[in-house]
Amino acid sequence: xxxxxxxxxxxxxxxxxxxxxxxxxxxxxxxxxxxxxxxxxxxxxxxxxxxxxxxxxxxxxxxxxxxxxxxxxxxxxxxxxxxxxxxxxxxxxxxxxxxxxxxxxxxxxxxxxxxxxxxxxxxxxxxxxxxxxxxxxxxxxxxxxxxxxxxxxxxxxxxxxxxxxxxxxxxx
Amino acid sequence: xxxxxxxxxxxxxxxxxxxxxxxxxxxxxxxxxxxxxxxxxxxxxxxxxxxxxxxxxxxxxxxxxxxxxxxxxxxxxxxxxxxxxxxxxxxxxxxxxxxxxxxxxxxxxxxxxxxxxxxxxxxxxxxxxxxxxxxxxxxxxxxxxxxxxxxxxxxxxxxxxxxxxxxxxxxxxxxxxxxxxxxxxxxxxxxxxxxxxxxxxxxx
Numbered sequence: 001x002x003x004x005x006x007x008x009x010x011x012x013x014x015x016x017x018x019x020x021x022x023x024x025x026x027x028x029x030x031x032x033x034x035x036x037x038x039x040x041x042x043x044x045x046x047x048x049x050x051x052x053x054x055x056x057x058x059x060x061x062x063x064x065x066x067x068x069x070x071x072x073x074x075x076x077x078x079x080x081x082x083x084x085x086x087x088x089x090x091x092x093x094x095x096x097x098x099x100x101x102x103x104x105x106x107x108x109x110x111x112x113x114x115x116x117x118x119x120x121x122x123x124x125x126x127x128x129x130x131x132x133x134x135x136x137x138x139x140x141x142x143x144x145x146x147x148x149x150x151x152x153x154x155x156x157x158x159x160x161x162x163x164x165x166x167x168x169x170x171x172x
Numbered sequence: 173x174x175x176x177x178x179x180x181x182x183x184x185x186x187x188x189x190x191x192x193x194x195x196x197x198x199x200x201x202x203x204x205x206x207x208x209x210x211x212x213x214x215x216x217x218x219x220x221x222x223x224x225x226x227x228x229x230x231x232x233x234x235x236x237x238x239x240x241x242x243x244x245x246x247x248x249x250x251x252x253x254x255x256x257x258x259x260x261x262x263x264x265x266x267x268x269x270x271x272x273x274x275x276x277x278x279x280x281x282x283x284x285x286x287x288x289x290x291x292x293x294x295x296x297x298x299x300x301x302x303x304x305x306x307x308x309x310x311x312x313x314x315x316x317x318x319x320x321x322x323x324x325x326x327x328x329x330x331x332x333x334x335x336x337x338x339x340x341x342x343x344x345x346x347x348x349x350x351x352x353x354x355x356x357x358x359x360x361x362x363x364x365x366x367x368x369x370x371x372x373x374x375x376x
Contacts, residue, residue: 016332019350019354021328047362047365047366048358050365050366051361054304054307055307055325055326056326057304058307058308059304060207061204061211061220062217063203063224067221067225068196068199068200070225071199071203071228071229072192072195072196074225074226075192075195075228075229078232078233
């Protein structure tokens with residue numbers, strides 16, 4: 001790095017210090033980054049320092065003693081203003097939800113009932129079918145069809161059971 | 173060196189949870205620097221107080237959106253500057269004539285004069301007061317960005333990077349603004365800065 005660049009860098013660093021705070025007398029007495037070629041340059045640092053002092057000494061602008069209290073009141077007002085808005089929104093949302101929720105629930109119940117009825121019908125139909133199949137399986141236990149060709153045989157087969165006369169006598 | 177945790181961030185996180193006491197603490201801490209910036213930007217003391225209050229109301233309303241990615245003071249002064257810019261733009265669109273008669277002084281509000289020109293006493297104090305008045309006037313005549321940069325420089329909490337963040341420009345542009353603002357002030361205040369009164373100002 002060239003010496004002139006280093007000097008400029010030191011100058012800039014010093015300026016950035018004096019922009020924030022006044023230089024101490026010892027700092028003011030330090031040689032600047034580059035040799036002072038003229039008295040005007042020496043004055044420059046003094047002016048910078050005085051300006052910083054003057055800016056630092058600017059008085060604080062007046063702030064009302066109840067400033068914080070007034071801010072808190074304003075904040076409470078904002079909060080109170082927002083709260084009814086939030087409540088109104090919640091009410092609006094609830095109304096919308098209930099408006100479509102009840103009919104939807106009714107439709108769902110009806111569909112569920114129809115579905116269950118259909119399902120029950122399916123189950124019972126299968127049960128009936130199963131009974132029919134079971135009944136048909138006992139057909140083979142019947143006498144062959146040739147037997148029913150004889151009327152007499154049919155007559156004897158179809159008769160009601162005769163009373164048990166002996167049992168009746170005992171019971172009497 | 174590890175960065176010190178920002179205590180204001182902790183307060184602001186409490187504000188997010190609805191802690192009014194934390195919010196009041198932030199207002200108490202920053203009402204003066206905010207008022208100094210706003211008052212010297214907009215000029216009118218009554219409007220300045222309204223805007224300064226609105227700064228903190230905006231802080232409260234924006235609490236949920238606050239993210240501690242930067243120092244709280246950077247965020248706060250950004251809000252303050254934006255509200256000031258809104259006011260300045262509003263004035264440009266709707267210019268108004270100032271009232272000739274000053275408003276009556278309210279008991280809780282002292283006479284709103286920026287310069288401390290009422291202090292009687294030795295010549296030194298009068299000259300100092302005159303210097304203050306001249307500085308206030310010179311500051312008011314600077315372009316807004318230069319003036320804001322110089323005023324933020326007075327805030328020890330803000331680094332040059334943070335000032336740049338508030339101004340919304342680069343670090344080098346910020347330093348250029350500060351340099352040009354100071355050069356203008358030095359030119360305008362040369363008689364005062366070279367005078368004995370300025371030279372006798374006790375350095376800290």
